[in-house]
Amino acid sequence: MAEAQVLYPTISSVLSYLIREAGISESELANQINIRRATINRIRSGKITDPKSSTLTAIAKYFNVSVDQLLGYTPLIKTNHRSHSSIQVPVLKWEDMHAPALSSAIKANDYTTFEIEINREPDVNSNSLVAVKVNSCEAMWPYFGEESIIIVDYSIQPKNKNFVLAYISETNEVILRQILIDGKSKVLSPLHSDFSSREMKKEDKIIGVVIHVKRDLW
């Protein structure tokens, strides 16, 4: 992975860059590291060019850079402050994933939340994620065993070989399968060869695409 190297020669420009990249304000930073906001403001504006070592260490530790990098002596490697962040997603029951009930279950707001780390990619909308505990899914072993939680995005369209949650109208149940798309044909396929594949009908619906599986949680 090629990472662009950005050189900032002074502490004021380095600090301004780090604050901007982290998306926080001066006062938030000051609260986090127990340093006066005025001090941070003076460093940013260039009025202080040689801060105390305790101030430097605290700032460097917060942004996960070295003091040399903060002072501009060594290049600052662009870090992905925003690439991984934790968000809270609602935890729903398996039966709530029934397509018509999904939105009302989320609106009801009587769920617990679950913290996950997501990739902050442009196409990931954190408001459309839900977490569901997998009760038992022998057909999808070994990915989706008991005691695992899946994170489902119900705003994206499934691509070929994605793992999806699908509502089967005939049996009135929600199943977890791998979707195989070939032109207009969509087949819900299990990993386990003893279970049969099923071609999707018009009445069946894709509830969402599984983007994470978290195991060994409870």
Added chain:
Amino acid sequence: MLKEIYGNNQVQSDVLHDFINFCTSGIMFIRRCLADKKLLVLDDFYYCNRHKNYILNLRVRNKHEAFKLNVQDIYSKKYLLKLVSSLDAYLIGVVLGLLQNEIIVENGTSIVNYYKYFNDPIVMPALIKIDTLMFADSDNDYIILKHNNSKFTKKLPLIDFSKNPSLLLGLSSTDAFAVGLKSFDSIHAA
């Protein structure tokens, strides 16, 4: 003076005693594993045109006793995964992935040898486990690994992880099987 010398010797002998205990307990552990279970080794695999299936050649470790297994039977005989090393479990997952995606590799000996050349797989307790699998497009799947006895976690691209036999050995065999099933195409490309 004598007490001081005696004291020093006592300390040294305790350290030596601990060291010997440590070494022998490791050896005993492996011996016990071998005695309790007939550990298995994946020798190679091949595609059977007649049955349209992959056949695994499994052998009992340190014995000549060998048998063939249809790779799809691993679902009904999951206990077999506990008798092979995690590297072998990974390779079994790869073979199943090849079958499910209808990729034919006539003879798998070279693939098996590639993974075993640098390693002498033994069955050992897992050191790391899969915490999270992050699905994206097939080339961008990520895996978050967690150390069993600490909070240390590491996020890696699945493809990079699957090319690292030493890390694969640290997984439990079921986890390694899951990684193999997801990253079959990387080994096929290799």
